Amino acid sequence: MNNDSLILPHHPECMSPDVLTKLLVQHPKLHQQIVSGFVNGLRSGDRLHVLLVGASGIGKTHILSLICHRLSRHPDLQDSLRIVRFGPTEVPSGLLCLACSLAEKLASLCPEEFSSDLQHITNALPPADAATAILHRIVQQLQHRSLLLVHENLHLVFHSLTDAEQKHWRAFLQETRRFSTLATAPALFPQISDRNRPCFGFFDIHHLQLLKLAASRQLVLRICRLRKRKNALQILNSPRRPRSPAGC
Template identity: 30%
Template structure:
């Protein structure tokens, strides 16, 4: 077993504390963004209109990592060009002291000419900053949590800043925000359409594997680095991505505790590591109204998307009040309307809502073991994305519900799909890109379940035989008939399995069916 990845100096919640060389080595999928920012810094002072840039993405998506690397690279770039005229002002990551337009100007000035005496008068501060631009040259301002700064500035302060930036073309703002709130998205706001927005998405499973491999090498854990290239590891990475949303912060936290054995017990690994996120989410929940917290709690307990009407019934409040709460939660980045490939098969009069950040659901469920579906969900996801069959009989219940929901969708009713756990449905939709893809997904699901039919009692196998018969009646294909043969053989109905095998016209499926029947005979002997 390789050593745990605890030797990497990885500050999961404050990347700005990490050395530049470590930030570079564990940087994944952000190089195009960094190159864009570098080009904009190089153009500063040589273009009449600087490209003020805003990195937008949810908490933990890597905004601070990118800002920190951009800051270090720009510092080195300026030094390599022997151009002391360009100065950098990096504002604090937590800008709680920037409570007004004047304090923002003072914060910038403190970083480009710290020896100067500050006056609190905004007009004087503006004049000092203009003088600094003329005296020292262009300034690059790195500002995180711009949305929080703008709230503190208010509309009047925002308007003053917009006017200043429009008249001073030798200052460039590279900022970040968790979301585009009203100060950035409403057409009447001073900064509507002002920033060039770059959205940072959570990592794909492939990006996550690259990051984990980098961390393993950073810790000199060659065993883990090699294991990460395996199909089994990739299935686990897919599972974690769909459970947690796959932000870089999640992978950093998991990576610090991961070793090869960790992939064999994802439930324990997730429960151990994700508990570190609990304080942050509880702090955010405390800022919501009582009704908003109720909506969030019920959505987590349901473990699936819900329309406003159902949410209102669950929280015991008027539908109009709940609709307003859901709208406010959507604006604040908590919830969103669900987009699904099955939309055309749903009641168009209803909109379903779910969490923007799937990690919210897990964090809220961590304290309620009675409703925690994590073990079954993990096994389902590993099975869905992997090549092997199930490893626990407890997961057959969820897999059966998925097959039944897909069967209903194939008949034009997608409501059972929306009743599935969100992570399971979203994983299905990744492979079932449209309604036409339902049949192949069902064939794949029944085939994987059949590989471990030995885990089931006969009464449960009978239900799976009925599912295989249902699918075969619908498709009437060699693949569906092979699936039926496998399940009949698993039940011990060898005569029926032989008869079904004799109707398969495809040589390949016939051979596979014969092997399945032979294996079932040997298992009974």
């Protein structure tokens, strides 16, 4: 089995876009719809903030990873989009931590474009002002480009932000119009579902449904084809025989 056929059930972010596409048996048009939305938004100056909601193991990271692959390889976005992805356990402890982590990731991904020298900012300013200064410096370093923030377990990120920080973050995103968001969460959470919270109505929410029986069977078939399990394929493709009554 070569690397392109590698199936990693618990780490779809490490799988190739070809394998991810072959194993996508439910919501086949959703990732295309979201990719088109981001591309059209970048062209028009609009910024999307998309949240995929569904239970653990339902395929959120699978679809999210496929979207990231498609956007990173889109011919029209090579010089106009940078993507920063936060893993499911990368949870900031406040807005300043989020801003610093973002700056450090950008400096690591694109060292020729971004600097991570933040000490003079964080030492000289109060936390809220330092977060603002770092975020605006990122906008300056982006120049003509836009940034896609990819968050898994967005509810944990929001739990780490105070209401004031959430209000500040939303205002920054709306005023600068340089950042888009693609995120996942296992369920809706008060910070985005409560009308009285700063980020209510901010996200375009897509609810993912559990795999149906036909889709589950199709997924097993595709996995067996990729892994060349001929015996399993014969069993799965064989006609079903009615079960004999007990005692016959």
